Amino acid sequence: MICPLAHVEEIFSSTHGAVYQCSRKNCYWLEFQQTTTAFRISDFFLFKKRIDAIDVACMLGDSSRSADFEILMPFRTERCFILSVEDILNLREILAGAKFVIELNSEIKRILRSNAVLAI
Template sequence: MICPLANFEEIFQTEKGAVYQCSRKNCYWLDFKGSTTAFKVRDFFTFKKRIDSINIEKMLTDPSRSADFEIIMPFRTDSIFVLSVDEVLTLKEILAGAKFMIELNSEIKACLNSKAVLAF
C-alpha cells in the first residue's frame, strides 16, 4: 500500500509498469503486475542486479517445469515475484529505463551545479 502523504515523482513508465521516487521517504516504488513494492535506494539497485542476472536462455532451453518461472523475493519487502520469461524481460526493461533516468538526472544536476559554481 502506498502512503497517502508520500510525494511521488515518476521516474520511468511503460504500459506494463513504472518506477516512482518518493522524496518524503527517500525510496523507490515499483508498480508491476498490479501491485506496488517499496525499495530503499540500495535495495532497488540490488533487486535490479538480481533481475539482470536471470538467465533467459536457460529458462527457454531447459525442458524442466521449474525453469518456466523465476521466483524472486526481494530483500526487506513483503513481495514475492513469480516471473515468466516475458515478465522477466518486461521487468528488465522497466528497471533499465529507471536506472538510466536516475543516472541522467544525477548528471544533469551535476552539470547545473558546476555551472552555478562557475557563475560566481
C-alpha cells in the same frame, strides 16, 4: 499501495508497470503485476542486478517445469515475485528505463552544480 501522504514523482513507466520516487520516505516504488513494492534506494539497484542476472536463454532452453518461472523475494520487502520469461523481460525494461532516468537526472544536477560554482 503508495502512501497517500507521500510526494511521488514518476521516474519511468511502460505499459507493464512504472517506477516512482518518493521524496517523503526517500525510496522508489515499483508498480508491477498489479501491485506496488517499496525499495530503499540501494535495494532497488540490487534488485535490478538480480533481475539482469537471470539467464533467460537457459530458462528457454530448459524443458523442466522448474525452469518456467523464477521466484525472487527482494531484500527488505514483503513481496515475492513469481516471474515468467515474459515478466522478466518486461521488468528489465522498466528497471533499465528507471535507472537511465535516475542516472541522467544525477548527471544534469552535477553539471548544473559545477556551472553554478563557475558562475560565482
